[in-house]
Amino acid sequence: MKKSLFAYLYKQKEKFYVIQTNTRRIFEIDEKTYYILNECKELAELDRDTFNCFVEAGIVVPKESDEVSLMEKGHMANDNDLEWHSLHIIPTEACNFGCEYCFVLKDKQTTEGERVISDEILYKGIDFFLDNNPSDQMILTFYGGEPLLAPEVIYKSVDYIEGVRKRKISKKVITNASRVTPQIAEYLAVHEFDVNVSLDGNKDGHDQFRLYKDGRSTYDDVIRGIKILQEAGNSIKILMTVGDFNAKNLTEHVKSLLELKPTTIALNLPKALQTTDNQIERKMNYEQLLAAYIECMDLCYEKHIPEGHMADIIYGFLRSETQYRPCHGCGKQIALSPDGLIGPCQAYLGTKKYFMPLKLFKDKEQLRKTEEFEKWKQITMYKCEKCRYCYLLPVCPGDCPYDWENRTGSLLNVPDTYCASRKAMFDYMIGRLVNGKEILFRTKNA
Ligand code: SF4
Ligand code: SF4
Incomplete structure (x- = not known):
């Protein structure tokens, strides 16, 4: 034994x-x-x-x-190739912000592509995703650029999917919140959108990178947008990018996010870009950062507001299934660009790596056979050597092969810093458990 x-x-x-x-x-x-x-x-x-x-x-x-091979066999045998779970629609690549670290737009090679997606491309892309897709767990995400620069694309997509095609789908928008109006906010609330707002901490932290193109502060406009969204009944998830510029005062920044009463926050480490240096993690000391992150978790528990990555670990531990694909991009997702290209992952929008013209494909069967999609379909945690021999594999929620590829040169090689943070989160969770503390972020009565 x-x-x-x-x-x-x-x-x-x-x-x-x-x-x-x-x-x-x-x-x-x-x-x-x-x-x-x-x-x-x-x-x-x-x-x-x-x-x-x-x-x-x-x-x-x-x-x-051979415990891993056994798990792998079981998972792969149940993997239904026909099911596609995620459709990312990019209504426009245009954005009113000029965030220097933007992993979608910073790598853009041209100034083209600022147009809004046409109805023809939009409906074709949606049909392409829905046809022959038996999944009952689909998610539709609007991403950018800034999707609320073209809210009509959101309205048309939802009308078409739910009204015309009669399909059930979860809906999500990732926005900078600067262009929210009461009408948009009401629409998102009525249609039960998962609303994700990017905000990098307090005004000092946020205004380091998330500025208008002419350098003006965006902070007050974002806060105003959040208030409008909440007044209309939306639950807000705040996405904070953590880098050199805000890591030192992480707890202060997190306090200011929690004061806004979001339903969740997510402290995201920056994604490495493909062709340029995002310049925001050169001096970052990961050990100190993790210590500050753990301090922030205490704050989140005090306020009963979950942090997304920690919640993923907890969820991974509480449910009995292993998440063996790092993300939907690995064979379960289609990203649709405004110029009619489709690819497995929206983050490559800047360079269009792995993107191909939608018009080349009759159906998803054809798409599945392309080298690009085949490569992404093959990405599982089992194929990453580090994950394959990691004690955390059954619980780990995976993450972002786009970032892995940019940092390590391989879609199948997770960076050590990423694993260190997952392991620190797991230790923190176990620490709470063995001390008899609640691991869910809920209030006593929830
Ligand atoms: S902690 Fe790292 S090596 Fe371990 S399963 Fe997660 S991603 Fe893989
Ligand atoms: S590779 Fe990263 S950016 Fe792309 S879909 Fe997966 S998690 Fe998202």
Whole structure:
């Protein structure tokens, strides 16, 4: 017998624990047992009851067992190729902001493409996505540029999908919130949109990068937009990019976000760009950043407002399924550009890497056979060597192969900094659990 790949040892003060991340079992153990498991000592040294209990919980497994291959086989056998889960529509590549770190627009090679998507391309793209797609868990995302510069595209898309095509779909918009009007806000609320607003902390932090093209502050306009959205009944998720410019005062920035009473915040590490340097993480000390992040989690729990990445880990631990694709881009998504191109991931909009003209394809079957989509379909956590041998694999929510490719040169090689943050989040969650603290962010009565 051997220790399972998914048996993770955790120590807090003088207490010792083993967690099986696949069966989601946690045991408090004594120091000797911790030592035996940690040093991969002879498991026969474990007392009989402990040994039997560990076998039952999957902490100790037969020597010849290949746990990862088994999981992989099960997942791949159930993977339905016909199902596409995510449609990203880019109504326009134009944006009224000039954020220097924008991973969509900074890599743009030309000034073309600022047009609004035509009805013809829009409906063709939607049909292309919906036809022969049996998925009942579809999500429609409007992205940019700034999607609210062309709100009519949103209205037409929803009318067409839900009214004409009679398909059920979750709806999401990612916006800078500067162009929100009461009418737009009401529409989003009535249609139950997941509304995501980018805001980089307090005014000082936010105005470092998220400025109008002429350099003016956008902060007050964004806050006004958030208020209008909330007054109309929308729940707001705030997306904050974390970089050199705001990492030092992270807790201050997070406090200011929480004061706005969003339903969720997400502290996003910057994505590396394809062709240019975003210049916002040169001096970032990841250890300090993670320590500050963990401090922020205490603040989020106090206010009962979840942080998205932490919530992903918790959700990953509480549900019994493993998320084996890092994101929908890996074979389950179509991004539609205003100039009629489709690709697996909207983040490549700037260079159009992996994008192809929609008009070349009769159906998704043809698209699936292209080298580009085939390559993305092959991306699973199992194919990444680091993930394949990681104790966190069953719980890890994956992330962003676009960023992985830009940092490591491979769509299948996760950067170490990313893993360090996931592991710190997991430790924090386990720390709360073993101390009898709530791990969900809900209020007592929820
Ligand atoms: S992304 Fe990193 S932390 Fe997550 S499973 Fe892979 S190696 Fe582990
Ligand atoms: S690769 Fe990154 S940016 Fe692209 S769809 Fe996946 S998570 Fe989103």
